[in-house]
Amino acid sequence: MMKRKILRYIRIATMWLVALIWILPFVGVFMTAIRPMEEILDGWWNFEKFNLTFENFSKALTHPTASLAQGTKNSLIVAIPATVIPLLIATMAGYGFSRYKFPSKKLTFILIIITLALPQQMIAVPVFQLLNAFGLVDRYLGLILIHSAWGIPWITFFMRNFFSTIPANIEEAARIDGASDFLVFFRIIFPLALPGIASAAALQFTWVWSDFFLALISVYSPEKLLATQRIPLMRGVYHVDWGLLAAGAILVLVVPLTVYVILQKQYVKGMVGWSLK
Amino acid sequence: MRVKYRKLLPFILPALLIYMTFIIYPFAYSFFLSFFSWNGVGEKIFVGIKNFKEMLFGNYSKEFFNALGHNIYIFIMLTIFELGLGFVIATLLATNIKGRRVFQTIAYLPNIISMVLVGFIWSMMLNPQWGLINQFLRTIGLGFLAKPWLGDPNTALNTIIFVNIWRNVGFYVLVMLAAIIDIPPELFEAAYMDGASNWKVVWRIIFPLTVPTFQTLVVLLFIWSFNIFDVVYALEGVQAGPFRSTDVLGTLFYRTAFGGLGSAATDLGLGAAVAVLIFMMVIPLSLLYVFLVERRSKR
Numbered sequence: 001m002m003k004r005k006i007l008r009y010i011r012i013a014t015m016w017l018v019a020l021i022w023i024l025p026f027v028g029v030f031m032t033a034i035r036p037m038e039e040i041l042d043g044w045w046n047f048e049k050f051n052l053t054f055e056n057f058s059k060a061l062t063h064p065t066a067s068l069a070q071g072t073k074n075s076l077i078v079a080i081p082a083t084v085i086p087l088l089i090a091t092m093a094g095y096g097f098s099r100y101k102f103p104s105k106k107l108t109f110i111l112i113i114i115t116l117a118l119p120q121q122m123i124a125v126p127v128f129q130l131l132n133a134f135g136l137v138d139r140y141l142g143l144i145l146i147h148s149a150w151g152i153p154w155i156t157f158f159m160r161n162f163f164s165t166i167p168a169n170i171e172e173a174a175r176i177d178g179a180s181d182f183l184v185f186f187r188i189i190f191p192l193a194l195p196g197i198a199s200a201a202a203l204q205f206t207w208v209w210s211d212f213f214l215a216l217i218s219v220y221s222p223e224k225l226l227a228t229q230r231i232p233l234m235r236g237v238y239h240v241d242w243g244l245l246a247a248g249a250i251l252v253l254v255v256p257l258t259v260y261v262i263l264q265k266q267y268v269k270g271m272v273g274w275s276l277k
Numbered sequence: 278m279r280v281k282y283r284k285l286l287p288f289i290l291p292a293l294l295i296y297m298t299f300i301i302y303p304f305a306y307s308f309f310l311s312f313f314s315w316n317g318v319g320e321k322i323f324v325g326i327k328n329f330k331e332m333l334f335g336n337y338s339k340e341f342f343n344a345l346g347h348n349i350y351i352f353i354m355l356t357i358f359e360l361g362l363g364f365v366i367a368t369l370l371a372t373n374i375k376g377r378r379v380f381q382t383i384a385y386l387p388n389i390i391s392m393v394l395v396g397f398i399w400s401m402m403l404n405p406q407w408g409l410i411n412q413f414l415r416t417i418g419l420g421f422l423a424k425p426w427l428g429d430p431n432t433a434l435n436t437i438i439f440v441n442i443w444r445n446v447g448f449y450v451l452v453m454l455a456a457i458i459d460i461p462p463e464l465f466e467a468a469y470m471d472g473a474s475n476w477k478v479v480w481r482i483i484f485p486l487t488v489p490t491f492q493t494l495v496v497l498l499f500i501w502s503f504n505i506f507d508v509v510y511a512l513e514g515v516q517a518g519p520f521r522s523t524d525v526l527g528t529l530f531y532r533t534a535f536g537g538l539g540s541a542a543t544d545l546g547l548g549a550a551v552a553v554l555i556f557m558m559v560i561p562l563s564l565l566y567v568f569l570v571e572r573r574s575k576r
Contacts, residue, residue: 007475011369018366019383022443025398026386028409032401043412089291096288109567115300117563119504121530122552125310125317125545126303149299152292181284210391213507228391242401249397253390260389264382271448272455275497 033057033246040242056247063244066234068251071227074140075209075255078226082144083205086151087197093152094159095189099168108160112153120150124217131218143218147208155200158273162196163189199270202263206256227252311549321546328550337533341551343521344529347434351525352502354438355445360494362442363449364487368479370450371457381454385447392444396511399440403427427512430522437523441508449494456490457483489569496566503559506531526555 031044033056039049061069097108127146128137136142170192171184179187190197212228219225225233231248234241260267311328313321332341366384370377387395402409403426411423426436460483468478506527509517515531517524534548 011372012375015366015369015380019380022387022447023383024409025402025443028402029398041407043407043409045409045412086295089295093289093292096285100285100288106567109570110564111296113560113563113567114304116566117500117504117556117559118300118304119506119527119530119552119555121506121527121534122307122549122556123300123303125534125549126306127299130298130303145295146299149295152296153300156292181287185288206389210389210393212391212393228393231393231397245397246401249394253394256389256391257386260385261382268451268455272452275448275452275493 029246029249032242033250037243056243057251059244060234060248060251063234065222066225066230068227068230068248070223071225071230072251072255074224075227078140078143079205079208082147082208083201085144086148086155086204087201089148090152090155091159091190091193091197092185093156095163095185097156097160098163108157112157115150115153120213128217138219138221138224140219143215146214146218147211151204154274155204158200158270159193159196161273162193166192195266198263199266199273202259202267203270203274206259209256307549307552310546311553313546315545316543317545324546328547329554331547332550332554340521340524340529344524344526347523347525348503348505350434351438351505352499355441355498355502356495358442359446359449359498360491362446363453366446366450367453367457368483370454381450384450387444388447392507392511395440395444395508399512403436428519430519433513433519433523437508437512440512444508452494453487453490456487460486493566493569496562496569499562500559503555526551530555
């Protein structure tokens, strides 16, 4: 009994030690952001002097070349449609695949695997040429379409699996009453699928928000740059303002963090479903 | 039953269209490009398999195999540490310890932030002068261990691997935990009733029943390890310094395709050849993944 108790304490101690190591970098960033630079140079864990300042945040928000207020707005302009569009399109596709007999499982899966195995860099050049041909270079629509294309395969597969858990007889009744396929889909299926959609949306949104590479190849006008693209710009050439960078980092990570905290349950379900089913 | 293509098509057409245009076409085009020499603006010159020969046996073979070796090393290290640590933590969490949710959230935090921020956070932590890591070592009297972690060829690659573990272990904990929670509780009750120790329960029940999860995760890790790019890019740049000690196929591709300071070649065809080679190595395992998941869903 005694041994069990000791083991239990060891377990709890290990767990919190890992937690401490994991959270320390975030604490560091936070401290660097809210304290003046000269205090940081002695180490942010040094509390002999402590002056609170929010100057870094206001500087990051109104930065002359890389304003994060603008960046956050731009990122939202991209991330919201880049979540809604693929979700709508892929939910439809997932439904189609699950309801109309089609040897689809293997095929869709192989298509997903191709996207999984495909390095994003590999398609960078042809995608840029495509955008060029469509006149979409440096326009958000182009980036939104690319994000949609990366999201569609896995969301389709995810939703397909979700739909196969919804019994088909719910729709049969409506069908017999003469409702069209699309009517059945939007009136009956879509509302039932909302939990699955919430999971997929949480994941897709955070991925789009955190993306750097796809934005890099498709958006480059200074005023159009997204939040993640602005962080490297804040790094001066000769002098690195760590406080400013830290404040910027916090402003950028606060959005996906909020999504995660609010939709944690859906998020976790999505992640597990995404990787294993 | 007959396949109802007529009814299916309107549902899948938009998805198919976007997917074909922005994924499949660029993908096929890369294959095509790998047989040409092209600097991006001039004319494409057909060179046959010269790009592949250059990479595997010619001028670039040293860089190619150096990078490939690092990819393999990264895969092995990540398998041991991310999967291993993921399993251990998930097992600890499975026993309803107080604060489990808080812990899980903390461990998962690095996974939801952008790689750009991961790069910034760790370049701050690892700053040779005032970064926490070196300061800490000096404080506890291990100052001789303090070093420019990312600037020393002996430690740079392992440092990158550590940052990767920090970023991803939460994901493995989450998936493993889900697999453990799926195990019917009666099995544990029966085992404890028979007087089994915790240790035995872990090795005789939890481990064997999570093997399928391990299998799929290893394959995913393999795919990710061969496609790894952004963590190296964020911490060391495309030059994968110091002295290419952190070079991986992803950064090699970037340098050959788009050039970069100090890199002579900017040949999109050559870059495409690297990408095709990466893809060729990854695809057999990816198909295995299909097979594994397929088998799992049948049960």
